[in-house]
Amino acid sequence: MxxxxxxxxxxxxxxxxxxxxxxxxxxxxxxxxxxxxxxxxxxxxxxxxxxxxxxxxxxxxxxxxxxxxxxxxxxxxxxxxxxxxxxxxxxxxxxxxxxxxxxxxxxxxxxxxxxxxxxxxxxxxxxxxxxxxxxxxxxxxxxxxxxxxxxxxxxxxxxxDPEKTMPNDLLDALASIGKTPKSIAIVTSKFPSVQFVAVGAREVAKARGVKEALYLEFEFGTRDFGPIAARVREADPDLLFVGAIGLEGNQLLEALDKLNYKPRNHFYVYPTPGPLATSPLGNDAMATTAFENLPxxxxxxxxxxxxxxxxxxxxxxxxxxxxxxxxxxxxxxxxxxxxxxxxxxxxxxxxxxxxxxxxxxxxxxxxxxxxxxxxxYGKNLMRTKQVQQGKWVIIWPKDMITPGYTVQGK
The missing domain is CATH 3.40.50.2300 (Response regulator)
Incomplete structure (x- = not known):
């Protein structure tokens, strides 16, 4: 859709x-x-x-x-x-x-x-x-x-401090399968919570030796993602980290698809869950989660x-x-x-x-x-999830991975 x-x-x-x-x-x-x-x-x-x-x-x-x-x-x-x-x-x-x-x-x-x-x-x-x-x-x-x-x-x-734990968990998940990215493109809405996490991801990436290929902010409510998609394709990162809220992640993926570009690894901070999971463009997309109907x-x-x-x-x-x-x-x-x-x-x-x-x-x-x-605020109870076969599954931390699944990375 x-x-x-x-x-x-x-x-x-x-x-x-x-x-x-x-x-x-x-x-x-x-x-x-x-x-x-x-x-x-x-x-x-x-x-x-x-x-x-x-x-x-x-x-x-x-x-x-x-x-x-x-x-x-x-x-x-x-x-x-x-x-x-x-x-x-x-x-x-x-x-x-x-x-x-x-x-x-x-x-x-x-x-x-x-x-x-x-x-x-x-x-x-x-x-x-x-x-x-x-x-x-x-x-x-x-x-x-x-x-x-x-x-x-x-x-x-x-x-x-989710601006630290969220990107660190993501990088730990990819590292667990030997797919630590060498470069990262960070694209974020200026919506406060996702921009906050995206800025934190810049610092985490720098501290972990991941090269920043692109950092780009856009206005909340943006509908034309064509220019943004062109910048992402030009940067061609190993990991696309999107400070997305709601449907922004889907809209960026659609713009990238028009350019015949598929991100190798991609993460969305707070996407609307259904549209990203059910879209064929959302395969392997990652996000953070507090609850899934999974053991x-x-x-x-x-x-x-x-x-x-x-x-x-x-x-x-x-x-x-x-x-x-x-x-x-x-x-x-x-x-x-x-x-x-x-x-x-x-x-x-x-x-x-x-x-x-x-x-x-x-x-x-x-x-x-x-x-x-x-x-x-008390203990962090967040996990990392990924779209696999049209549904979200938990991929990190190790003791929370959905049985029968593992991290998918390129």
């Missing part, structure tokens, strides 16, 4: 997502008999990119939120009360995100908030949360050193049940890739962290919840997430 076709299909996916979620619930293992919740709902507010350039990935987060809240209410809600998710469309724009979180707190008067999707939007929401001393659990914040607010908690276990990550019964429920809902919604991965897993763990703290403390007080989360961490589908490090 070409990039413009995928973008054009986003609205259809979003409409279908809302309809598909309730149907998937009947078969999920999360369902349990419980006394029906009663009383005024506990209102949890957030925004998502339901439209705009980030909507393709926003669709994943909406499916997750709909599933989680429906299953929560089927089990009796929280504190005996039903839960209502107050969701607004931030249109993929951080300035609108900021305004909407102000509205959620001051006008809609929600009880609690959770984060939106993507670093720039989360940073906007975090500023509002800090102004009102609200807890903010979030799922996809990519610049940990900027998360200085003491009541923010990352559900995405990147560790404090050992899905050995936990809760993780396996979550994966099953998500796939059913994503299939009914018509998403191009229905397996849960980083976006879905981190989004689910965000809800787990917040609701787990409410259950444990029997409170909706932001200070009480923040103190509990900070002290205890949380067991999630991604594993146990701790918040005992700088800016409430």
């Amino acid at each position: 070409r990039g413009r076709d995928i973008v054009g299909a986003t609205r259809r996916f979003m409409l279908a997502a809302g309809l598909a979620t309730s149907a998937a619930l009947a078969a999920t293992a999360f369902q349990a008999q419980a006394q029906a919740p009663s009383g005024p709902p506990i209102r949890i507010g957030s925004t998502l990119a339901l439209t705009g350039p980030l909507a393709q990935t926003g669709a994943i987060h909406k499916i997750v939120g709909d599933l989680f809240v429906a299953q929560l209410n089927a089990r009796g809600g929280l504190l005996g009360r039903p839960v209502e998710w107050v969701l607004l469309d931030d249109q993929s724009k951080p300035d609108i995100t900021r305004t909407l979180y102000e509205r959620l707190i001051t006008v809609d008067k929600v009880d609690l908030i959770i984060g939106p999707y993507a670093t720039a939007g989360i940073l906007s929401a975090m500023a509002v949360a800090q102004r009102y001393n609200k807890v903010l659990v979030h799922s996809t914040f990519g610049i940990p050193k900027m998360a200085a607010y003491d009541r923010q908690f990352p559900a995405w276990p990147l560790g404090i 050992p990550l899905n050995k936990n019964p809760e993780a396996a049940a979550f994966a099953k429920a998500f796939t059913e809902a994503a299939t009914k919604a018509g998403l191009p890739y229905t397996e849960p991965e980083t976006q879905a897993g981190a989004s689910w763990s965000m809800w787990e962290i917040l609701t787990g703290a409410i259950k444990a403390t029997k409170s909706l007080d932001d200070k009480v919840l923040a103190d509990h989360i900070k002290k205890n961490g949380s067991d999630t589908v991604l594993g146990h997430i701790s918040f005992d490090g700088q800016n409430n």
Whole structure:
């Protein structure tokens, strides 16, 4: 599917997502008999990119939120009360995100908030949360050193320095099969989180003796990748490292294909998972991941049940890739962290919840997430994955490789 076709299909996916979620619930293992919740709902507010350039990935987060809240209410809600998710469309724009979180707190008067999707939007929401001393659990914040607010908690276990660990893990994976690149081309969107990692990759490559054949930045929202592709082909690196978010990776590959150029080894920081995996141009593409429906990550019964429920809902919604991965897993763990703290403390007080989360961490589908490090970041739980035979598999670290697979490199 070409990039413009995928973008054009986003609205259809979003409409279908809302309809598909309730149907998937009947078969999920999360369902349990419980006394029906009663009383005024506990209102949890957030925004998502339901439209705009980030909507393709926003669709994943909406499916997750709909599933989680429906299953929560089927089990009796929280504190005996039903839960209502107050969701607004931030249109993929951080300035609108900021305004909407102000509205959620001051006008809609929600009880609690959770984060939106993507670093720039989360940073906007975090500023509002800090102004009102609200807890903010979030799922996809990519610049940990900027998360200085003491009541923010990352559900995405990147560790404090992903700009180092991510490129180092990639190079370690290639080195494990004797394919350490001699040259690297780094092409990145100016979207904050991916640009941050790309700049870190420059330093890692230099420290490891990999020659920089090209470093090129482009504006977020770029549609014409032809000139960028021409520069990549001219550089002809052993490794193409793309600071991509959403569909940018697909769009660059399509432009390269028009020039009859195929990268030898290629990595994308935060791509939309489905389009890259299902495109014939995405073969051997690599990325980072926190969750895949693969052993050992899905050995936990809760993780396996979550994966099953998500796939059913994503299939009914018509998403191009229905397996849960980083976006879905981190989004689910965000809800787990917040609701787990409410259950444990029997409170909706932001200070009480923040103190509990900070002290205890949380067991999630991604594993146990701790918040005992700088800016409430704990241990790095990220892995490297690769598209092989039309699907993502885990290729690094060694103890996490999907059985029957190995790193593919040239």
